[in-house]
Amino acid sequence: MKPVFTYTKGMCRVDTSYCPGCTHGIAHRLVTETLDELGKLGDAIGVAPIGCSVQAHKFMNVDMCESAHGRAPAVASGIRRVHPDKTVFTYQGDGDLASIGTAEIIHAAARGEKFTTFFINNCIYGMTGGQMAPTTLIGQRSTTSQEGRTVAQAGSPIRVCELLSSLDGAVYVERVALDSPAHIRAAKKAVRRALEIQEKRLGFTFVEFLSTCPTNWGLTPADAMKWVGSNMIPYYPLGVFREPEVSKAV
Amino acid sequence: MSAQKLFFAGSGGQGIILMGQMTTYAAMYEGKETTYYPSYGPEMRGGTANCTVVVSDRPISSPLIYDADCVVAMNLPSLLKFERMVKPGGVLLLNTSIISQRPSRADITVHDVPVNELAKELGSARVANMIMLGAIVRSTGVVSRDSILKVMEKTFTGSKAKLIDLNIGAFDFWKPSAQ
Amino acid sequence: MGEKVLMKGNEAFAEAAIRGGCRFYFGYPITPQSEIPEYISRELPKRGGTFLQAESELGAINMAYGASAAGGSVFISSSSPGIALMQEGMSFLCSAEAPLVALNVSRGGPGIGGIQPGQADYFQATRGGGNGDYRIPVFAPSGIQEAVDLIYNAAPLAEKWRNPVMIFADGILGQMMEPVTLPEQRPFDEPQGIRARKPWAITGYGDDDSRKNVVKSLRMQPDDLEAHVEKLFEKYARAERELVAAESVGVEDADIVLVAFGTVARIAKEAVEILAERGISAGLIRPVSLWPFPYGEFDKIGPRTKVVISAELSMGQMIEDVRIGVGKRLPVRLIHRTGGMIPTSLELADRAEAIFKEYIRT
Numbered sequence: 001m002k003p004v005f006t007y008t009k010g011m012c013r014v015d016t017s018y019c020p021g022c023t024h025g026i027a028h029r030l031v032t033e034t035l036d037e038l039g040k041l042g043d044a045i046g047v048a049p050i051g052c053s054v055q056a057h058k059f060m061n062v063d064m065c066e067s068a069h070g071r072a073p074a075v076a077s078g079i080r081r082v083h084p085d086k087t088v089f090t091y092q093g094d095g096d097l098a099s100i101g102t103a104e105i106i107h108a109a110a111r112g113e114k115f116t117t118f119f120i121n122n123c124i125y126g127m128t129g130g131q132m133a134p135t136t137l138i139g140q141r142s143t144t145s146q147e148g149r150t151v152a153q154a155g156s157p158i159r160v161c162e163l164l165s166s167l168d169g170a171v172y173v174e175r176v177a178l179d180s181p182a183h184i185r186a187a188k189k190a191v192r193r194a195l196e197i198q199e200k201r202l203g204f205t206f207v208e209f210l211s212t213c214p215t216n217w218g219l220t221p222a223d224a225m226k227w228v229g230s231n232m233i234p235y236y237p238l239g240v241f242r243e244p245e246v247s248k249a250v
Numbered sequence: 251m252s253a254q255k256l257f258f259a260g261s262g263g264q265g266i267i268l269m270g271q272m273t274t275y276a277a278m279y280e281g282k283e284t285t286y287y288p289s290y291g292p293e294m295r296g297g298t299a300n301c302t303v304v305v306s307d308r309p310i311s312s313p314l315i316y317d318a319d320c321v322v323a324m325n326l327p328s329l330l331k332f333e334r335m336v337k338p339g340g341v342l343l344l345n346t347s348i349i350s351q352r353p354s355r356a357d358i359t360v361h362d363v364p365v366n367e368l369a370k371e372l373g374s375a376r377v378a379n380m381i382m383l384g385a386i387v388r389s390t391g392v393v394s395r396d397s398i399l400k401v402m403e404k405t406f407t408g409s410k411a412k413l414i415d416l417n418i419g420a421f422d423f424w425k426p427s428a429q
Numbered sequence: 430m431g432e433k434v435l436m437k438g439n440e441a442f443a444e445a446a447i448r449g450g451c452r453f454y455f456g457y458p459i460t461p462q463s464e465i466p467e468y469i470s471r472e473l474p475k476r477g478g479t480f481l482q483a484e485s486e487l488g489a490i491n492m493a494y495g496a497s498a499a500g501g502s503v504f505i506s507s508s509s510p511g512i513a514l515m516q517e518g519m520s521f522l523c524s525a526e527a528p529l530v531a532l533n534v535s536r537g538g539p540g541i542g543g544i545q546p547g548q549a550d551y552f553q554a555t556r557g558g559g560n561g562d563y564r565i566p567v568f569a570p571s572g573i574q575e576a577v578d579l580i581y582n583a584a585p586l587a588e589k590w591r592n593p594v595m596i597f598a599d600g601i602l603g604q605m606m607e608p609v610t611l612p613e614q615r616p617f618d619e620p621q622g623i624r625a626r627k628p629w630a631i632t633g634y635g636d637d638d639s640r641k642n643v644v645k646s647l648r649m650q651p652d653d654l655e656a657h658v659e660k661l662f663e664k665y666a667r668a669e670r671e672l673v674a675a676e677s678v679g680v681e682d683a684d685i686v687l688v689a690f691g692t693v694a695r696i697a698k699e700a701v702e703i704l705a706e707r708g709i710s711a712g713l714i715r716p717v718s719l720w721p722f723p724y725g726e727f728d729k730i731g732p733r734t735k736v737v738i739s740a741e742l743s744m745g746q747m748i749e750d751v752r753i754g755v756g757k758r759l760p761v762r763l764i765h766r767t768g769g770m771i772p773t774s775l776e777l778a779d780r781a782e783a784i785f786k787e788y789i790r791t
Contacts, residue, residue, distance in 0.1 A: 009638075043633040045499065057643045063631035065498040065525070065644035068517050071491035074483065078495025078503075079631070081453055081479045083620050086633045104491070107484035271435075271606065278435050278608045286435075286606035290461060290544070311699035313605050313692070316773035 008033045010041055012061045017052075021214040021221020023178040024053055024120065027091075030184070031118055032060050034191045035087065038199070044087040045079050047072040049101075051093035052126040060091075070101020073108035076115045087198065088115035094135040095125040098158050105164070112169030112203035116194045119160060119206065122213040123232060130216030134158045137235055142216070157235065161208050165241035171203030173241040177210035179228035183238075190240075202244050210236055253306035254392045255315045259332050260324025260345070262299045265379025269322070270301035272383060272405070276397035277305040285313035298327065305392050320390045322382065326351060341389050345382065361389055361426060368423055377420035384421035395421070433608040438573050439464035441609050442506070442532055442598065443472070445580040450615035451504035451530055452478040455492040457485055457511060460544040461600040462534035465506045477617055486511040490518030497527040498644040500623035500630030502584050506532040508600070509550050510541055513558070519593055520559030523661070524646035526629070528587035530580065531565075531595045534603035537742075537769035545769025546600035548691060551746035554597050555720040562658045564665040566590070566672050567719040569597045569690040573607040575717075581612050588627075590668060597719060599742065601692040601771070668721065675723035676715040681731045683712030685785050688751050689740040690716050692771075697740055699774035700781060707778070709785055719747070727754035735788040738781055740764045742771065760788070 007013060010032025018024045035041045044062040048054055050069035057064035067075040072090035080088050097105050097119050105117065124142055125131040132142040132149055135157050139148040149157075165173045172194055176187035187209060194205040210232045214224035256273065258266045270286055277284035288301040302318075304310050320341040323329040326349050329342075336342050338357045347366035363385045365378035372381075387398060398421060406413045436444070443465045446454070454473055456466040470480040483489035486507055493503045507515060512533045522529050533554065537547035552558075554567045566586070570576035580596055587594040624632050624640075634640040648654035676694075678701070680686050685704075689697040694715040704711040712734070714726045730737070737755050739748040745763040752761045764780045766772045772780075 042635045042638065045631050045633055047495070054647055057645065061638055061641065063633050063642045065495070065631050066647055067494070068491060068521055071487065071494075071518075074488040074491035075495030075498070077481065077488075078453070078455065078492035078497070078501070079499040081481060081492075082496050082499040082501035082623070083632060085620065103484050104488055107488065274606055275435050278433060284435075284608060287601065288604055290600075290604050310695075311702070312696040312774050313601065313607075314696060314771055314773060316775045 008036060010036045010061050012059055014058060016059050017055060019215045021212055021224050022052070023122075023209065023211040026178050026184060027118065027120055027209050027211065028056065028059050030188045030191050031089070031091065032062065034188060034195060035062065038192070038195055040087040040195070043085075044089065045083060047076045047079070047090040049090070049092040049096040051096050053091055053093060053120065054127070056091050070096050070099070071104055072096070073101065073104040073113065073117060077108055077111070077113050080113060080115050087195065090115065090117045092117060092119055093126065094119070094121045094123065094133045095128075098134040098160050105160075106167070109164045109167045109170040109204045109206065112171070114198060114201045114203065116198045116205040116207070118191070119208040120211045121160070121208055121236065122211040123157070124213050124216045126213050126216055135160075137231055159236060161206070161241045164206055169204050170206055170242055171244045172197045172205040174206070175208040175210065175236060175238050175241070177228055177233060177238055179210065179212070179225045197244060208236075210238075253304055253308070253310060254320070254390065255318045256303045256305075256320045256322070256386070256390070256392060257300065257315065257318040257332060257335055258303070258322045258324075259298070259300040259328035260322075264299070264324045265382070266299040266301055266324065269379055269383045269386065270303050272398060272401050273303050273305070273386070273393060275401045275404070276393035279397050279400050280393060282307060283310050285310050287313045300328070300332075320386065320392070322386060323349065324382070325349065329353065343382065343385055343389065359389070361385060363424055369420070372420055372423060374416060374420070377417060380417045380420035381423050385424040387421075388424070389426065431611055433610050435606055435608050436573065437464060437604065437606050438576065438598070439534065439603045440468045441573050441577050441611075442580055442596075442603070443468040444611060445577040446504040446530060446532075446584075447473055447476065447478065448612055448614045449530070449581040449584040450617060451502050451584050452617040453493070453496045453501045453503045454478070455481050455483050455489040455496070455503070455505055457483050457489050457507065459508045459511045461536060461546075461603050462506050462508045462532070464603070465532070465534070476614075486514035487517065490515035493529055494518050494522050494525070494527060497522065497529050498525065498631050500618070500627045500632055502528070502588070502618060504530045504532070504584075506534065508533065509535045509538050509547065512550065513553065516553070516559035519565065520561050520563060521646050522593050523563035523565065524561065524657070525644045526591040526661075527644065528591055529593040530583040530587055531593050532580065532598060533595060534598050534600055536600050537767060543769040544600070546692065546771060547742050547767065547769060548599055548693065549743035549746065549767060550597070551719065551741070551743060554595055555722070555750075563661065564668070564720060565593050565595050566668055566721070567595045567597050568674070568717060569719050570602065570717075571691050571694045571715065573602060573605070574609045576602055577609050577611065584615070590664065592664070597691065599691050672718055673721045673723050673725070674717035675726045676717060677726050677729060678713045679710065680712035680714060680726070680729045680734075682710065683731070683734050684710045685781060686712040686714060686730055686734055686737045687740055687781060688714045688716070688737060688747070690719060690747065693740050693742060696772060696774050696777055700777035703774060703778035704781060707782060709782060711781065716747070722750040722754070724750070724754040727751075730755075730759070734759060736760050736762055736784060738762045738764055738784060740772070740777060743767055
């Protein structure tokens with residue numbers, strides 16, 4: 001009989017610590033499954049952020065280290081210098097990457113660092129308990145914007161892909177979503193594209209995943225999936241923001 | 251020889267650092283203990299510059315000094331500020347091309363070195379500091395002439411080697427006048 | 430051993446780190462140590478190493494952490510405010526047991542302070558600076574040759590102890606020139622050889638995922654974290670015994686004992702000579718390791734001594750360790766300059782003599 005489901009070698013055989021309906025598990029699997037398909041699991045070195053995915057190293061079956069909040073791109077830059085031949089990636093949330101880590105991500109992209117950043121954007125701080133993130137949408141309630149975020153008080157949400165795609169060093173920048181099977185299949189293609197371009201050492205590669213946080217959004221998993229489409233995608237449009245010429249030809 | 255302490259002061263661009271470093275290199279080539287300590291500040295150009303050089307047969311305790319066997323004043327502010335540093339019986343070298351005021355001390359030896367005029371005589375304004383270095387070495391004996399020539403040989407290499415003769419000439423140009 | 434060369438302190442430090450085997454350097458410009466990144470950017474790539482100018486000291490220390498976690502031999506340098514920014518990473522490196530050679534060419538503070546020499550980072554260096562329970566061995570050279578030797582030996586030391594090792598130099602050492610003899614170049618690690626020498630490093634596990642490595646500092650379970658910190662401190666207890674270093678001169682039969690580190694210790698040596706001419710016998714204790722502090726040296730102080738004087742370029746930081754070393758046996762006094770001011774040997778001698786006279790008048 002043909003198996004309909006098998007474990008991916010890229011995931012450790014433990015339960016994740018993520019909430020029901022959280023898309024971290026999907027993103028983890030997309031990253032590690034693709035590494036496996038590319039034959040890079042044993043050659044990969046990952047950097048986990050601070051946030052819900054700080055313990056990504058418990059779930060992803062690759063060599064990994066933790067980093068201080070927002071510093072993963074700096075840490076990965078150091079790793080890349082020591083191991084020019086390995087596959088290096090960071091996995092970061094939106095509080096980590098788009099707030100405290102803006103200097104590190106922008107300069108890593110500007111330097112054209114030859115690693116891939118997987119950016120989990122769920123419009124909120126997860127682990128610390130639902131505070132406003134730089135990506136929190138206007139009107140969205142959080143524990144530090146209890147009446148809803150306002151432009152007057154907190155400015156507008158940062159669109160990271162658009163920001164990074166202004167930098168020449170960022171050769172591949174794509175935003176995908178994890179809210180439907182079709183979007184997840186597209187997301188996996190983006191992961192593969194990013195890792196293939198990293199393999200060519202063309203520059204910095206970046207994939208943003210529009211993700212869910214049902215717990216801190218106060219929604220059921222199913223409604224959280226719908227919320228991505230109805231609220232996030234209109235503000236954070238999906239698509240490829242930057243792509244190297246060489247890659248298009250592939 | 252007990253420690254010889256030299257203090258070079260002037261403004262940026264007068265060769266303070268170069269004179270100090272060449273003296274230090276020369277001392278090292280003689281197998282002596284030596285330290286060089288420059289002032290450092292936020293100015294990249296101009297401003298004040300000074301450095302301290304200590305040369306000794308014994309290990310040097312402090313690279314910083316409060317009195318000097320020899321003070322080199324390349325401009326008036328340096329004279330006013332550092333004349334008091336000269337030990338009784340020590341040497342003060344004055345760049346009299348731009349310092350017209352006379353020192354107040356009577357317990358020290360003062361040598362006038364009009365570096366700009368002497369450099370003009372030699373036909374190269376750029377060797378003013380080498381003329382002063384010659385005056386320093388001749389009046390203090392801190393290092394030998396041969397050691398300075400060795401420093402020049404190691405400093406001016408390749409396309410700059412042709413500058414050695416000019417610099418030796420400048421180094422030898424100043425003669426002490428009768429006191 | 431080669432012949433003596435005349436080098437500016439900062440350049441000699443950089444050369445010593447390269448020759449010591451540090452293949453990776455991450456830095457950010459700050460006075461009075463900018464000659465170090467300048468020198469290394471020029472020299473290290475020629476010899477097969479990597480220089481990377483970071484976006485900030487935060488970036489630099491985290492690049493260093495990543496490179497160290499990946500098994501690289503790493504050198505970083507900065508000056509006081511920059512070292513302050515790096516404390517986040519220092520705490521991480523200690524918890525993750527990642528080696529590092531760190532150099533502080535320190536200047537006056539607090540705040541942006543000034544750019545002239547200071548020693549007011551003593552607490553920062555020896556008492557932590559970052560969060561949590563950890564220790565960093567700190568060595569304070571008083572001359573360029575000693576700095577070269579300490580930096581050269583710091584890479585194997587950091588690797589042996591799996592901990593950052595700090596060299597605490599002051600701006601005088603960074604800027605002055607002195608003849609030095611440079612040690613031989615140690616070979617750099619090749620990436621393929623790292624796993625064998627550093628089995629804990631994240632290098633990619635290859636074909637065998639049972640060799641998967643994780644470098645981390647998060648321990649959510651309190652008992653787990655406690656056990657980890659206890660283990661770190663067993664290591665630090667051994668380091669306290671093995672790494673302590675000091676130079677003491679004439680302390681057994683001295684009227685007064687001066688305690689000073691770094692350049693101040695050199696100035697104090699000259700002050701000792703001036704005091705001798707005045708009939709005052711002064712001893713000198715020069716801590717070479719600031720942590721672990723050489724408390725044992727104070728047991729050598731003989732019955733003749735009236736007072737112990739800590740001389741520092743700060744408002745009195747090392748003096749707290751001096752007091753621990755002396756205990757209640759003798760009064761402990763301070764001679765200080767701060768803000769980038771440096772006492773001359775004459776000033777030091779005068780102030781020491783004045784203090785001494787307070788204790789013989791009665």
